[in-house]
Amino acid sequence: MSVNKELKHEFDAAPWKGKTKRYDFIKEGVIALVFVMVLTIGLSVLMGSPDEKPLTFKGWAVSNSDNFYVTAVQELAGTSGTATYGAPYNKASDGLNIGPLWLQKWVGVTRPIDSVNDFVINPLSTQVLSSDIASALATWNAAADAQKQAWATAYDDAITKVEGKLSSVPAGAYGPVPALAKGLTDMAKAGALDAALLSQGGFFQTDNTKQILFFGDGAYLDDAGTAANLQGGTWGMMNETGRYPGQAWLWLYSFWYQIPPFNNEESKPIGANADAYIMALMGVLSLGLILIPVIPGVKSLPYKIPIHRGIWRQYYEAQGIKRRKK
Amino acid sequence: MTGWISDFMNHPATYLKSGWFQISVTNLVVIVLMLIIFALAVLIPFPKDHKESKK
Numbered sequence: 001m002s003v004n005k006e007l008k009h010e011f012d013a014a015p016w017k018g019k020t021k022r023y024d025f026i027k028e029g030v031i032a033l034v035f036v037m038v039l040t041i042g043l044s045v046l047m048g049s050p051d052e053k054p055l056t057f058k059g060w061a062v063s064n065s066d067n068f069y070v071t072a073v074q075e076l077a078g079t080s081g082t083a084t085y086g087a088p089y090n091k092a093s094d095g096l097n098i099g100p101l102w103l104q105k106w107v108g109v110t111r112p113i114d115s116v117n118d119f120v121i122n123p124l125s126t127q128v129l130s131s132d133i134a135s136a137l138a139t140w141n142a143a144a145d146a147q148k149q150a151w152a153t154a155y156d157d158a159i160t161k162v163e164g165k166l167s168s169v170p171a172g173a174y175g176p177v178p179a180l181a182k183g184l185t186d187m188a189k190a191g192a193l194d195a196a197l198l199s200q201g202g203f204f205q206t207d208n209t210k211q212i213l214f215f216g217d218g219a220y221l222d223d224a225g226t227a228a229n230l231q232g233g234t235w236g237m238m239n240e241t242g243r244y245p246g247q248a249w250l251w252l253y254s255f256w257y258q259i260p261p262f263n264n265e266e267s268k269p270i271g272a273n274a275d276a277y278i279m280a281l282m283g284v285l286s287l288g289l290i291l292i293p294v295i296p297g298v299k300s301l302p303y304k305i306p307i308h309r310g311i312w313r314q315y316y317e318a319q320g321i322k323r324r325k326k
Numbered sequence: 327m328t329g330w331i332s333d334f335m336n337h338p339a340t341y342l343k344s345g346w347f348q349i350s351v352t353n354l355v356v357i358v359l360m361l362i363i364f365a366l367a368v369l370i371p372f373p374k375d376h377k378e379s380k381k
Contacts, residue, residue, distance in 0.1 A: 048332030229341060235348050242336040245356040258346045310368050 018319065050241045052228070057197070057211070060220035061188035068188055070164050071218035072181040075115040077156035078149070080217040083115040089213070090114070096276040099269070103276055111209060116148075119214050120184055123196040133183035136176030143175070151175030232257045253282055 053059075061068040074080040078092070086093035088110040095104025124137055140148060155174035162168040187193050197214065198205045215221035230236035237254035240246035256262045256278045264271040292298050302308055306323065309316055339350045 046329065046331050047335050048329070051332070051336050227338075229339065229348075229350070238353060239339075239350055240352075243339045243350075243352050244335055245352045246350065248353050248357055248360075307368060314371060314374075 019315070047244070050244050052241045055215060055221060055224055056191070057188040057193040057214075058191040060215070060218065061185050061193075064218075064220060065185055065189065066164065066166055067219045069166065069181050069185045070159055071214075072120055072184045073152065073156050073159060073177060074217060075119045075214070076148075076177055076180065077152035078115065079153075079156055080115055082113060082119075082213040082217050096273045097269075098273065098276050098280055101276075113210065113213060115217075116152075118210055119197075120180060123187065123193055124180065124183055126196050127187055127192060129183060133179055133186075136179030136183065139176040140180060147175070151177045233263055252285070253278065256281065 057068075071080065075083060078084070082089060084092045086095035087104045087107050090113060091109060094102055097103065097105075121137070121140065124133070129137065143151075151174050154172055155169075155177045158169045158172055158174070159166065184193065187196070194211070197210050198208070212221075225231050225236065228241045229239050230241070232254070235251075235254045235258065237250045237257075238246045238248055257274065261267040261270045262274040262278060265274070266272070270277050288295065288298075309323065339352055341348055341350050342354065
C-alpha cells in the first residue's frame with residue numbers, strides 16, 4: 001500500500017466524530033409497508049382490475065370465420081407463424097441471432113408443437129363428426145406425408161393467390177383439406193375447440209401455450225392487441241387494457257422498438273432480430289446500472305449533480321460543509 | 327367490485343401521440359405523480375428533532 005492509500009484507509013476506518021442521530025430502520029420499514037399495503041388494498045377495492053372479455057376460438061370463428069378458416073389451412077400446410085417459428089416449438093427455422101450467437105436455435109425444441117396435429121387433426125378427432133368431415137379425416141389419416149403436404153400446400157397457395165377471398169379459389173387437387181378446415185371452423189363456432197385445445201389431461205388446466213400460438217397465427221389476437229394499444233410498435237409493453245396504468249417502468253425496454261433500426265423487421269441484421277438485440281442492449285445497460293459505482297465519470301456524477309446535498313441540506317448547512325470545487 | 331370507478335377504468339384509454347411518441351393519459355398521470363413525490367422527497371425538510379441529536 002502506498003502512503004496515500006494508507007492514510008485514506010486510516011481516515012475511512014476511523015470512528016465517526018461528526019453529528020449523529022437516532023434512527024429506527026425497522027420502524028420506517030414497517031410504516032412504509034403498512035402505508036403501501038393500505039394504499040394497494042384501498043385502490044384495488046375502489047378500482048377493481050382489468051376485466052376484458054376473454055378471447056375465444058368461438059369468438060374468432062364467429063366474428064371472422066374466413067380468417068379462422070384460412071389460418072386452419074395454413075396450420076395444415078405448415079406456413080403459419082407457429083409452424084415456421086423454429087425453437088422452442090419446432091426446427092422450421094434457425095430463429096433469432098446476434099451475429100454468431102444463435103440463441104433460439106441453441107435452446108432447442110423444448111416445447112414441441114406440431115401445428116397439423118395439435119391444432120387441427122387431434123381436436124377434430126375428439127369430436128363426433130358429420131359424415132363428410134369424418135370421411136375427410138379418414139382420407140387425411142390414410143394418406144402419405146408427401147400427399148398431405150401436396151394437398152395442403154396447393155390449397156394454401158390457391159388461397160394466397162386470390163388474397164384470401166375464399167369464394168374465388170379455383171377448383172384443384174386439394175384432397176380433404178377444405179373439408180378439414182371447414183370442420184375445424186364449425187367446431188370452433190360451436191365452442192368445442194376452446195375446450196379441446198385446453199384439455200391436457202390434468203384436473204387444473206394452466207397451460208395456454210397452444211391456444212395463444214394458434215390465436216397468434218390469425219388476425220384475431222393481433223386485431224385485439226391493436227385495439228387495446230398493446231402492440232410493440234406503439235409502446236404496448238407499457239400499456240394495460242382499459243384505463244388502467246401499465247408497466248411504466250418498462251419504458252426503456254419499449255423505447256427501442258419505436259426507433260430505427262429496431263422498428264423495421266426488414267432491416268438486417270438488427271431489425272430482423274430486434275428482440276434479441278434489444279434484450280442484449282438492456283442487459284448491457286442493466287450491467288451499467290449495477291456498475292455505476294466503478295464507472296469513471298459516471299461515479300462522479302453526484303459531484304456535478306448534487307441532489308444528495310439538496311436532500312441533506314440541513315446537515316450540510318449545520319456542519320458548514322461547502323461544495324467541493326473542481 | 328363493480329363500482330362506477332371500475333366501470334370507468336374498464337373503458338378504452340385515451341392516448342396522447344406525437345410522432346413516434348405515444349403515452350396513455352393514465353400512465354402519464356402515474357409518471358407525473360412519481361415525479362411530484364420525488365420532488366417532494368427532495369424539497370420537504372426532515373422533521374427537526376433537537377432532543378435526540380447530539381455531537
